[in-house]
Amino acid sequence: MKTTHPSLRQLDYNQISCIEDGAFRALRDLEVLRLHSNNLYCDCHLAWLSDWLRQRPRVGLYTQCMGPSHLRGHNVAEVQKREFVCSGHQSFMAPSCSVLHCPTACTCSNNIVDCRGKGLTEIPTNLPETITEMCVI
Numbered sequence: 001m002k003t004t005h006p007s008l009r010q011l012d013y014n015q016i017s018c019i020e021d022g023a024f025r026a027l028r029d030l031e032v033l034r035l036h037s038n039n040l041y042c043d044c045h046l047a048w049l050s051d052w053l054r055q056r057p058r059v060g061l062y063t064q065c066m067g068p069s070h071l072r073g074h075n076v077a078e079v080q081k082r083e084f085v086c087s088g089h090q091s092f093m094a095p096s097c098s099v100l101h102c103p104t105a106c107t108c109s110n111n112i113v114d115c116r117g118k119g120l121t122e123i124p125t126n127l128p129e130t131i132t133e134m135c136v137i
Helices: 044-055 088-092
Strands: 008-010 032-034 107-109 112-114 133-135
Touching: none
Parallel strands: 008 032, 112 133
Antiparallel strands: 107 112
C-alpha cells in the first residue's frame, strides 16, 4: 500500500476481490481511498462497502464492481443493497476475502489474463472467477 499522507490510502491496481466489513473502521481521518482498477466482486459480502462509500461521497471515487457480470463497471456506491446477492450456500458462508493472484507466467489487468507467448502447455489452475477474457495464443 502506497501512503503519502495519513488521510490517503492507495489500494488501486491490487487485484482485490473483496474487502471485509469494517476494514476501514480505524481510519477515521480518511479523506481519499483509491480502490479503482481492482477486481471487486459485488456480492452479499460487499454490500456494506456501498453504504460506507455513500456516507463518504468524496472517498473512494471510481470504485467499480468487476463482477458478477451484470454489475461489471457499476460504481459500488451506486449499486443498491438488494443487488448485492450471493447464490445459495454463499450467503451463509463467511466471506473469504483475498487478493487474487495472477498466474506466474502471465500478466493480469481488468479481469483479463494474458498468457500469450509464454509457451504454456495447459491452462493455469486456480484462476479468479471474475476473469472475463484469457489470451493464450
